[in-house]
Each structure stands twice: as structure tokens, then as C-alpha cells.
Amino acid sequence: MAYSVLSDGKTKAKATAAADRARRDPMRWVVLAILILLLAFTLFPFFLALLNAVKASAEYAVGGPLSIPRSIDLTAIEKFWTVSDFSRKLLNSVVISLAVSVLGVLISLFNAYAIGVGKVPGSRVILVIFLLGIMVPQESIIYPLYYMAKASGLYDTQLSVIIIFAVLQSAFGTYLLSTVLSTFPKEILEAAEMDGSTHWKTLWFVVVPVLRPTLMVLGTFFFIWTWNEFLIPLVMLVSNNNQTVSVAMGLTRGQNMSDPVLQASAAFLGIIPTVIFFLIFQRTLTRGIAAGAVK
Amino acid sequence: MAISSQRSSDGSRSYSLYLIPGAIGFILIVLIPQLANIGLSFTAWKGVGTPRPVGLQNYHRLLTDDQFWGSMYHTLLFIVSMTVIPVCIGLVLAALLFDYVRDQFGEWVSSFFRAGFYLPQILPVTVAGVLWGWILNPVGVINITLKAIGLDNLAQNWIGDATYALASVSLVIVWIQVGYCLVVFMAGLSRIDPSLYEAADLDGANWWSRLVTLTIPLLAPEIFVVVLTTLIAALKVFAPIFVITAGGPDNSTLVPSYLTYYHFFTTQRVGYAAAIAVVQTTLTIALAVIFLRFQSQQESKE
Numbered sequence: 001m002a003y004s005v006l007s008d009g010k011t012k013a014k015a016t017a018a019a020d021r022a023r024r025d026p027m028r029w030v031v032l033a034i035l036i037l038l039l040a041f042t043l044f045p046f047f048l049a050l051l052n053a054v055k056a057s058a059e060y061a062v063g064g065p066l067s068i069p070r071s072i073d074l075t076a077i078e079k080f081w082t083v084s085d086f087s088r089k090l091l092n093s094v095v096i097s098l099a100v101s102v103l104g105v106l107i108s109l110f111n112a113y114a115i116g117v118g119k120v121p122g123s124r125v126i127l128v129i130f131l132l133g134i135m136v137p138q139e140s141i142i143y144p145l146y147y148m149a150k151a152s153g154l155y156d157t158q159l160s161v162i163i164i165f166a167v168l169q170s171a172f173g174t175y176l177l178s179t180v181l182s183t184f185p186k187e188i189l190e191a192a193e194m195d196g197s198t199h200w201k202t203l204w205f206v207v208v209p210v211l212r213p214t215l216m217v218l219g220t221f222f223f224i225w226t227w228n229e230f231l232i233p234l235v236m237l238v239s240n241n242n243q244t245v246s247v248a249m250g251l252t253r254g255q256n257m258s259d260p261v262l263q264a265s266a267a268f269l270g271i272i273p274t275v276i277f278f279l280i281f282q283r284t285l286t287r288g289i290a291a292g293a294v295k
Numbered sequence: 296m297a298i299s300s301q302r303s304s305d306g307s308r309s310y311s312l313y314l315i316p317g318a319i320g321f322i323l324i325v326l327i328p329q330l331a332n333i334g335l336s337f338t339a340w341k342g343v344g345t346p347r348p349v350g351l352q353n354y355h356r357l358l359t360d361d362q363f364w365g366s367m368y369h370t371l372l373f374i375v376s377m378t379v380i381p382v383c384i385g386l387v388l389a390a391l392l393f394d395y396v397r398d399q400f401g402e403w404v405s406s407f408f409r410a411g412f413y414l415p416q417i418l419p420v421t422v423a424g425v426l427w428g429w430i431l432n433p434v435g436v437i438n439i440t441l442k443a444i445g446l447d448n449l450a451q452n453w454i455g456d457a458t459y460a461l462a463s464v465s466l467v468i469v470w471i472q473v474g475y476c477l478v479v480f481m482a483g484l485s486r487i488d489p490s491l492y493e494a495a496d497l498d499g500a501n502w503w504s505r506l507v508t509l510t511i512p513l514l515a516p517e518i519f520v521v522v523l524t525t526l527i528a529a530l531k532v533f534a535p536i537f538v539i540t541a542g543g544p545d546n547s548t549l550v551p552s553y554l555t556y557y558h559f560f561t562t563q564r565v566g567y568a569a570a571i572a573v574v575q576t577t578l579t580i581a582l583a584v585i586f587l588r589f590q591s592q593q594e595s596k597e
Binding site: 025028031032035038039042043045046048049064065066106107108110111113114115117118119120126128129130131132133134135136137138139140141142143144145146147148163164166167168170171174199203224227228230231234235245246247249250252253260263264266267270271274275277278282 | 309310311312313314316317320321323324325326327328329331332335342388391392395396399400408410411412414415417418419420421422424425426427428429430434435436439440443470473527530531533534537538539541551552555556559560565568569571572573575576579580583584587
């Protein structure tokens with residue numbers, strides 16, 4: 001390898017090294033085959049849902065779940081869509097998740113501004129309390145929240161769920177943003193102060209523009225996390241008109257869904273939004289989850 | 296100028312104004328409910344009227360409640376499917392994709408696999424539940440297929456038979472969890488100096504010995520983080536149980552979260568449910584404190 005560094009520079013050397021190893025290992029196709037098999041097992045349920053959601057019930061009865069549908073039949077999808085009022089559920093999920101992500105990012109930003117930039121006394125303690133607050137099981141706050149919501153008239157409103165998740169998720173956001181903000185260049189902040197900028201203006205015209213990419217990542221997380229939440233929306237949103245996709249899916253078990261094609265359609269419709277988010281945000285998600293876990 | 300110096304002198308006070316919305320929210324949504332729940336755990340209450348104080352009676356009853364101990368035992372078993380198996384699979388996959396597939400087939404092939412394995416992780420658990428419920432039920436995909444190929448006697452009631460239900464739910468959980476471990480481990484590997492691997496390579500170390508002597512020790516911080524976060528998650532498993540088995544059959548998949556939910560909203564033994572939640576919370580906080588300690592140690596090392 002050393003000679004190739006001398007002759008052609010680093011990139012070439014790397015390529016050659018890789019090529020060397022590649023040539024060295026005839027096993028690589030075996031490894032790839034095993035990985036493909038594992039991936040196929042992982043993705044097979046998704047594929048099955050798609051395959052059977054577009055199958056006619058009669059064809060399922062004859063050919064079973066593994067047969068390739070002869071023609072695309074959307075009857076079951078349409079049926080589940082109508083029965084579950086899926087457009088309504090989608091709209092509810094979008095409204096709640098979007099509101100939580102905006103409100104949650106805003107609360108996180110304010111908290112982190114005070115902790116990371118303002119170095120408010122006791123910051124570390126505040127942060128630990130916040131984090132412990134979200135790590136505890138939701139069961140331990142659900143009944144009092146349910147009772148409070150009933151007492152305040154917020155029970156069975158989307159607003160109740162929005163407020164609860166905006167607060168719960170801002171704990172992680174505060175943690176992440178105050179870590180980022182504690183390394184924010186002092187000179188920039190001081191320069192802004194010299195120019196007579198208030199804390200409020202500095203936040204919006206100096207800090208936010210720099211943080212924008214991080215805020216977007218955080219908002220994306222909050223959106224998807226809220227979309228996937230189950231217990232609190234299950235308890236808070238009892239009426240059909242207020243429920244989210246996740247709750248509607250969780251309740252299909254109790255309903256009479258003996259038609260397997262209808263079940264496949266339900267799963268398929270539940271999968272679609274996730275796959276769309278995934279295709280749009282794949283990089284953000286896979287990178288960010290790691291940042292969230294380690295940092 | 297006088298104004299500005301005054302402002303910076305009580306700077307931290309004006310900064311603390313920004314904590315107000317978060318603090319109010321935290322007090323209302325987390326602190327008061329948490330304290331109320333602890334308070335409720337010392338009472339007998341049906342959800343209406345005034346809670347009747349009963350001291351430690353709920354906790355006392357927990358000690359002899361078979362359902363509760365069963366649910367704790369299942370939590371231990373779910374640690375295997377939430378933590379142990381996904382961490383092992385995740386480590387091997389991460390090392391394979393990072394240290395082998397990337398060299399042999401290029402960056403994008405390795406990214407493609409990572410994305411594919413990650414997909415179940417971001418699916419709402421309830422959707423995963425519907426999907427697997429459809430596959431595992433007595434007339435579901437697996438049994439139809441087994442019968443179609445003549446293996447009728449292998450077909451079982453995967454989620455309706457107490458012998459298999461726990462294993463079936465565990466399989467679903469492993470399916471969900473592997474992606475999380477894989478992604479965190481791969482991110483961890485990317486901060487490791489590649490020259491270490493090249494050196495090991497020149498020494499003639501094969502893939503397995505690189506995994507054991509190099510990858511696992513270097514990934515120790517990530518492994519610790521994943522183990523603790525998934526342990527905490529294992530204590531809170533709820534949605535897959537709610538959707539796939541509802542704790543049954545014969546309580547064979549009952550977990551503390553489901554038991555709490557059941558007593559809060561079905562039997563309405565609110566005080567008793569609160570006591571279970573307090574036990575669960577105490578265990579979680581113990582794990583969380585270890586976690587935070589470790590992280591601040593890591594930070595001070597940096």
C-alpha cells in the first residue's frame with residue numbers, strides 16, 4: 001500500500017487498498033447474500049402488507065397471503081379509509097404533530113437560551129430535573145393529567161395533547177439546544193449587546209439564524225415522535241373525531257376486523273406516512289437519533 | 296450606557312424570564328401530576344368522590360399480587376428482546392456494514408442496508424402491532440403459509456396460546472429495536488480513527504478479531520448508552536402489548552404498564568394503579584440516574 005501512496009496520492013491509495021481487500025475476499029458475496037436475507041426478513045412484513053392491501057378478498061381466500069395479485073383492487077383500502085374516517089385521522093395527526101413541533105421547539109429554544117447563553121444559576125440542576133421528568137413512564141402522570149383535563153374542560157380536545165407533548169418533548173430539546181448553545185461564540189453575543197440589542201432581539205436576529213438547521217432537525221423529531229405517541233392520545237382523545245392515526249390503529253384490534261385483506265389495508269395505510277417521512281428525512285433521522293442518544 | 300450596564304448586571308435575571316413558559320409547563324404537566332400520583336398511591340380511590348387514605352396498604356398488596364410479579368418477570372424477559380438480542384445483532388451488523396461492506400461494496404450499499412434495517416424503528420408501534428397481528432393470528436399469514444406447504448402441525452396459535460405469545464411479542468420487539476442499535480453503533484464507529492482498522496488489517500487480524508479486540512472496546516460509550524436507554528424502554532413497554540395481546544392470554548404477556556392502565560381505566564382501582572406506577576418510576580429513575588452520572592463523567596473526560 002505504501003508504494004501507491006508515493007505514486008498516486010491518498011485517494012488512489014485508499015481505492016487501491018479497498019480494491020486489494022475486495023480482491024482478497026471471495027467470501028464477500030456470501031456475506032452480502034446473508035445481509036440481503038436479513039434485510040428481506042426485516043422488510044418482508046412491509047412488502048406483505050402492500051401485496052395484500054391491493055388484493056381482492058376473493059383472491060386472498062384462494063391464493064393466500066403470498067400470491068401475487070392478478071389485478072390491483074383497492075376495495076379494501078377504500079373500505080378501511082371510509083370506515084375509520086382515515087382522512088380525519090390523518091388531519092388530526094398532522095395538526096397535533098405540527099403544533100407540538102412548533103410549540104415544543106419554541107419552549108426548548110427559550111429554556112436553552114436561558115441555560116446555555118444566560119447561564120442562569122442552577123442550570124445543571126434544572127436540566128437534570130427536566131430530563132428525569134421525561135424519562136419516567138407516562139403511566140405515572142396519566143391519571144392526574146386525565147383528571148386535570150376533565151376538570152379544566154380540555155378533556156377530549158386536541159389542545160390537551162398538544163400542550164402535554166410540547167412540554168414533554170421540550171425536555172429533550174432543552175437538553176440538546178443548551179449543549180449546542182453553551183458553545184455559541186461569545187464574541188458574536190457581545191457584539192450584539194454592544195450594538196444595543198436586547199436579549200429578545202439577540203435571540204431572534206443572532207441566535208435563531210445560526211441555529212436554524214438544528215431547530216429544523218429538532219422540529220422533525222418532535223413531529224415524528226408525536227405522530228407515533230400512543231398512551232396519552234389514547235386516554236385523552238376518546239371521540240372518534242379527535243383521534244390520531246396511531247390511536248385508530250391501536251384500536252383496530254378491538255373492532256371486528258376478521259377480513260384479512262382489510263387488516264392488511266389498515267397496516268398499509270398506517271405504513272404509508274412513515275415511509276414518506278422516512279424518504280424525506282432519512283439522513284436527518286439516522287444521524288439525529290445517534291446525536292440524541294450519545295450527546 | 297448606564298442602562299446597558301444595568302442590564303448586564305442583572306443579566307441572568309432577565310435571562311431567567313425565558314424559563315417561565317417551560318417552567319409553568321413542567322410544573323403543570325410533569326411535577327404536579329407526578330406528586331399527585333405518589334399521593335394517590337397511598338389512597339383507595341375509584342376516580343370519583345374523595346380519595347380515602349390507606350397508608351401503605353396498596354404497596355403491601357403489591358407484594359402478594361401474582362399479576363404484578365408476573366408482569367415484573369415479563370419485564371425481565373423483555374429486557375432480552377429489547378436490549379440483549381438487539382444490541383448483539385446491532386453490533387455484528389454495524390461492524391459488518393462499517394468495517395466490511397463499506398470497503399467491499401462502497402458507502403452507499405452500507406447506507407442502504409442501514410436505512411432498511413432502521414425502517415421498523417420509526418413505524419408507529421401500533422401500526423407494527425396491526426401488521427404483526429395480521430401475520431401471527433390463528434388464520435394469519437404464517438399459519439396459512441405453513442398449511443399451504445403441508446406443515447399443518449407446525450401451525451400454532453402464536454398470539455392466542457400462552458406457550459407462544461410471549462415469544463411472538465418478543466420477536467416483534469426485536470424487529471423494532473435492531474434498527475436503533477445499528478444506527479447508534481454506526482454513528483459511533485464513524486468517529487473512530489480508520490487508521491486503527493488499517494493497522495489491525497496489516498497485522499492480519501480477521502474480521503471477527505477486529506470486532507472483539509477493536510470495535511467493541513471502542514464502542515463502549517455507545518453500547519452503554521444503548522443498553523441503558525433500552526433498559527428504560529423495556530420497563531415502559533406498553534403499545535405492542537396493548538395492540539397485539541392485551542396482556543393475554545392468561546396474563547402471559549402482562550407488563551407493569553399495561554397492568555397500570557388496566558387498573559386506572561378498567562377496574563378503576565386508581566390508588567392501586569398509582570402504586571404500581573410509582574414502583575415503575577422508581578426503577579426508571581434509578582436507571583436514569585446511572586445514565587446521567589455516566590454522561591457527565593464522559594463530558595468531564597472530554
